Amino acid sequence: MSSPQSHTRPTVMAVWLVVAGVIGWWAAFQLTLEKLHALEFPGTAASCDFSVLVQCTANLDSWQGSILGFPNPIIGLTAWVAPIVVGVAILAGARFARWFWWLFELGMLLAFVFVCWLIGQSIFVLGTLCPWCMVTWAVVIPSFYVVTVHILRTGILPAPANIRRSAGKLMPWVPLITIVSYAIIVVLAQVRLDALTNIFGTLFA
Template sequence: MTQTLAGQAGTHHDAGPALTDRIVGWTLTIGGLIGALAAFVLTVEKIALLKDPAYTPTCSISPILSCGSIMTTGQAEVFGFPNPLIGLATFPVVAATGAAVLAGGRLPRWWWLALQAGTVFGVGFVHWLFFQSLYRIGALCPYCMVVWVAMIVLFTYTTLYNLDRGHLPAPRRLTDTLLRVHSAIPTTWLLILTALVGVRFWDYWRTLL
């Protein structure tokens, strides 16, 4: 019976661990919704700032945690329009994909590869923004950091899912090893970024102690 179900699903190697559709579906759904909400709030704040240059965004709470000082930089409009608009256009697609998976839908390989390409771009873009925030602007946007976290988790689980389902080529042994520690991957990743933030702004954090 188990072999029959596995054969019908056709989604993973029988001998190795796998991410269930339920795990990936919920991850994409929740991550997409959180990312979309953060992008929406950032867009609203940007519009308010455009209407009134003296407006103080709700996420500007200290000299370091300050959305306002970031929204007025060139890095906030890399492609000629506010960066959050990218999130407004893409995160709902991610959430919808997760909902489809939870509903039992079988999406084609090209869809997963397109999602993979999108998350690769997204995770690369947020790391560029991370670098710009820390070492060029010298400030952090709390809502942006929510997007960073969501993007890292979405990239991790999209990649692992595609590896497990054979959409991306990789040695099975490597894939199984990564699947066994799937939750440790984004956790370690985020801890490293947190440490970089702590080191970069240590002088400021120290004044708060």
């Protein structure tokens, strides 16, 4: 039986989903343009290539950049439509069935896992930091946290009452958890790539 909380309208989450979806879609769109430009003019540098470390070309040209056989940005162009639609629908008063939220959470989980894998590949294998990729990372991570906490606190995802109560208290802490996640990525990039030295060296060279 659904918790009464499951019928409340999560307005703040809805607004975030729309904002994150637009930002993520725009990043995917820019990367798609860069890929098309590279195909049209082979050997030319992408506009987001700022240094050996901060660049898009190495990521787009790698097999990791086309994990399904086509450029990853195309995945973003289609996938980011979902949170935008869901966010707008919630703001319009829509209520989704439990199975819909399960599928949406599965999509967010897959996106989160994929982004974590891409972060690892970028830092530890390719040795680059793609600007538009990092924008995608920045919006996927909190989006996953927000949706996961929401479906736990509302009882959409079956969980004991104490977990639901804890999830309800956890929502205000999502921004801090997100910042900690960003900090972990920065530390990994700094330890592995000496990112800060390279970035600031490029800016002030």
